[in-house]
Amino acid sequence: MNKDNVYSLDDRGIIYIYGDDARDFLQNIITNDIYKVTDSKSCFASLLTPQGKYLFDFIIIKHKKGFFLDCEKKQIDELYKKLKIYKLKSKVEILNLSNEFVVAAISKEKFLSLENTKEENGFTTKYREDSIVLDPRNKELGGRLFVNLEKLYLSTKKLGLKLCDSGDYYNYSYKLGILQQGTANLQNKIFGIECNFEELNALDFKKGCYVGQENTARIKLKDKLSKKLLPIEILEGSIKIDDEISINNNKIGKIVIGEKYPFGLIKFKDENFNFNKKLNCGSASIKVLRPEWLR
Numbered sequence: 001m002n003k004d005n006v007y008s009l010d011d012r013g014i015i016y017i018y019g020d021d022a023r024d025f026l027q028n029i030i031t032n033d034i035y036k037v038t039d040s041k042s043c044f045a046s047l048l049t050p051q052g053k054y055l056f057d058f059i060i061i062k063h064k065k066g067f068f069l070d071c072e073k074k075q076i077d078e079l080y081k082k083l084k085i086y087k088l089k090s091k092v093e094i095l096n097l098s099n100e101f102v103v104a105a106i107s108k109e110k111f112l113s114l115e116n117t118k119e120e121n122g123f124t125t126k127y128r129e130d131s132i133v134l135d136p137r138n139k140e141l142g143g144r145l146f147v148n149l150e151k152l153y154l155s156t157k158k159l160g161l162k163l164c165d166s167g168d169y170y171n172y173s174y175k176l177g178i179l180q181q182g183t184a185n186l187q188n189k190i191f192g193i194e195c196n197f198e199e200l201n202a203l204d205f206k207k208g209c210y211v212g213q214e215n216t217a218r219i220k221l222k223d224k225l226s227k228k229l230l231p232i233e234i235l236e237g238s239i240k241i242d243d244e245i246s247i248n249n250n251k252i253g254k255i256v257i258g259e260k261y262p263f264g265l266i267k268f269k270d271e272n273f274n275f276n277k278k279l280n281c282g283s284a285s286i287k288v289l290r291p292e293w294l295r
Helices: 022-027 073-087 108-113 149-158 167-176 213-221
Strands: 005-009 012-018 043-048 054-063 066-072 093-096 101-106 124-127 130-134 143-148 162-164 228-236 244-247 250-257 263-266 279-281 284-288
Touching: 005 167, 012 022, 012 054, 012 073, 012 101, 022 066, 054 073, 054 130, 054 143, 066 073, 066 143, 073 093, 101 149, 108 130, 108 143, 143 149, 149 162, 263 284
Parallel strands: 005 162
Antiparallel strands: 005 101, 012 066, 012 093, 043 054, 054 066, 101 143, 124 130, 130 143, 228 263, 228 284, 244 250, 244 279, 250 263, 279 284
């Protein structure tokens, strides 16, 4: 990421949750501990099915008397409806502010050059009146600025940054092995823990109950995790979603995200699998990339 650029993430949406029960409401349903979130700390979290399958993921930021949820915009309406279902009698208000606020990304170097910042995942401070966060998933993703749409140009000008589209940012995220686009393709298909949520700081195994907690904890405690969501490099040919990935006629995974930045669900513990091997995927040749953060 270029230190002199700011990337407008127009494909992100914002939901605002506030009210007397806002913190407890979120604590009962999300995978992370909402009590970690303060004016100086944000977190990454997910909402799962009762069986522990993936539904949504989002970054949570403290905002005034409530919380912003920064989610892929294509998922925002579904997330809004799901939160409304869980609301029941909770004293919370849920608003879709995607047309009022925008998310913009800056490099880690630029974030750390600002006053009152720390090189710590999720560290949150203010730039003028707006929250700016060092990405809680992985600090190498840089900072995220949450700003009113009408103030975006002025804020970026004050920062001395050139406003750019998001292509370079998402290419960088893909190279880091962190999926941010096309997440609807994962819904109800793979377990949340298979999405690297432990490595990306979205799971808290000490917080107690939440939706999908039982299966997530069982997979973790019984060492049943055998598949992971990993980035794919296409060496030759083309791929599509649900294409099988194999080596020597042994199936070791399948394509789950087949867009510009492809990802596969890979049996990373399979004796036939090796990150250095060329793999077959339909008529294509591919290899699986190993993120530096992978445990």
